[in-house]
Amino acid sequence: MEKDFPIFQVMDQNGNIVSEEYKDLVTEERVKKFYSEMVRIRTLDRKSISLQRQGRIGTYAPFEGQEASQVGTALALDSEDWMFPTYRDHGAATVFGHSLRNILLFWNGRNEGCVPPDGKKIFPPAIPIATQIPHAAGAAFAEKQKGTRNAAICYFGDGATSEGDFHEGLNFASVFKSPVVYFCQNNQYAISVPISKQMNSATIAQKSLAYDIPGVRVDGNDVFAVFAETEKALERARNGEGPTLIEAMTWRYGSHTTADDATKYRDQGESALKRMETDPLLRLERWLKNEGLYDEAWVKEVEEQAAAEIDAAVQEMEKFPKADPAVIFDYVFEKPTWTIEKQKREYLELIGGEA
Numbered sequence: 001m002e003k004d005f006p007i008f009q010v011m012d013q014n015g016n017i018v019s020e021e022y023k024d025l026v027t028e029e030r031v032k033k034f035y036s037e038m039v040r041i042r043t044l045d046r047k048s049i050s051l052q053r054q055g056r057i058g059t060y061a062p063f064e065g066q067e068a069s070q071v072g073t074a075l076a077l078d079s080e081d082w083m084f085p086t087y088r089d090h091g092a093a094t095v096f097g098h099s100l101r102n103i104l105l106f107w108n109g110r111n112e113g114c115v116p117p118d119g120k121k122i123f124p125p126a127i128p129i130a131t132q133i134p135h136a137a138g139a140a141f142a143e144k145q146k147g148t149r150n151a152a153i154c155y156f157g158d159g160a161t162s163e164g165d166f167h168e169g170l171n172f173a174s175v176f177k178s179p180v181v182y183f184c185q186n187n188q189y190a191i192s193v194p195i196s197k198q199m200n201s202a203t204i205a206q207k208s209l210a211y212d213i214p215g216v217r218v219d220g221n222d223v224f225a226v227f228a229e230t231e232k233a234l235e236r237a238r239n240g241e242g243p244t245l246i247e248a249m250t251w252r253y254g255s256h257t258t259a260d261d262a263t264k265y266r267d268q269g270e271s272a273l274k275r276m277e278t279d280p281l282l283r284l285e286r287w288l289k290n291e292g293l294y295d296e297a298w299v300k301e302v303e304e305q306a307a308a309e310i311d312a313a314v315q316e317m318e319k320f321p322k323a324d325p326a327v328i329f330d331y332v333f334e335k336p337t338w339t340i341e342k343q344k345r346e347y348l349e350l351i352g353g354e355a
Contacts (some may be wrong), residue, residue: 001202010224015286035284038067041091043306052258057107061088062254068280069248072226082121082152084132089155100313130160133169140180151179151237159190174211179237187252192265208245220248221280
C-alpha cells in the first residue's frame with residue numbers, strides 16, 4: 001500500500017529541489033518568509049516550555065520538529081477560511097493570525113485564550129482527540145450552503161485516526177462534499193504508543209479509500225511540499241470537489257506534553273539523528289547556502305525579532321487581570337441547574353470567595 005501512496009517532496013533534506021515542476025515555487029522571498037515564520041513559532045515553543053518549567057503557565061504541548069507542517073498549511077489558507085487546531089497546533093494558529101498573548105493565556109488556563117482576533121475563524125484548540133473533525137465537516141458544509149468559496153482546514157495527529165470521530169467526520173464530509181482539508185501530522189507516536197502498535201494500516205492516507213476521497217502523503221518536514229499539497233486540496237474544496245486527506249510524515253523532537261518524559265518510551269538516538277538530517281529549518285538553511293544566499297546577520301535579526309515579540313506577549317499575558325474563578329461554572333448551561341449553583345456556592349466558600 002505504501003507504493004500507492006508515495007511521499008511527495010519538493011525539497012530534499014540537503015536543500016535540493018527534487019520536483020522540477022515545483023521549482024518556481026521555491027524563491028528566495030518565499031524561503032525567507034517560511035524560514036522566519038518557523039523561527040518565530042519555534043521560539044514560541046521553546047519559550048513556552050521554559051515558562052511551564054518556571055511555573056508561569058500550565059501543562060504545555062510542544063511541537064518542535066513539526067514547524068514545516070504548521071507553517072506550510074497556515075500560509076496556504078485565505079483569510080476567510082476556517083481553522084480547527086488541536087492542542088499542538090498553536091504554531092499554525094499564530095501564523096494564521098491568532099494573538100500570541102491569547103495563545104499564552106490558553107496555556108495559563110484562561111478562557112480568554114480561546115478567543116481569536118475579530119474576523120479570524122479559529123476554533124478553540126481541541127483537547128479531546130478527534131472531536132474537531134466532525135465540527136470542521138459541519139462548518140465547511142455551512143460555508144458551502146451559504147455559497148461562499150471559504151474552506152476549512154482541520155488538524156489532528158495519527159492517534160486521532162483510530163477514533164470514531166475521525167470516521168464520522170470524513171464520512172459526512174465525503175457524502176456532502178464539504179470543502180474541508182483534513183491534515184494529519186503523523187509524528188508517529190500517540191502519546192507514548194508507536195504507530196506500529198496503534199494501527200495495522202501501512203499508511204494513514206490509505207484510509208481515504210474508504211470514503212472515496214483523495215488521500216496523499218507528503219514530507220511533513222518539507223514546507224514547500226506541505227504548502228503545495230494544501231493549496232491544491234483547498235482549491236479542490238473551493239471548486240465543490242469535496243474533502244482531501246493529507247498525511248504529513250513528521251517527527252516531534254520533544255515529549256507529548258511537559259507532563260511526560262519521551263526518554264522513557266522513545267529512542268533518543270533516533271530522535272537526535274532525525275534532528276540532524278530532516279530538521280525543517282536546517283533544510284531551508286541548506287537551500288540558502290546552496291544558492292549562496294545565506295546571511296548570518298539576517299538570521300540573527302529574525303531570531304531577535306521573534307524573541308522580542310514573544311517576550312512582549314509574555315509580559316501582556318502576565319499583566320492580564322486576575323481570573324474570576326466563578327466563570328468556570330457560568331458557561332456550562334445558558335441557565336445554571338441547581339447542581340451547578342450548588343457546586344459554585346461550595347467552591348467559592350471553600351476558596352474564601354463570595355457565595
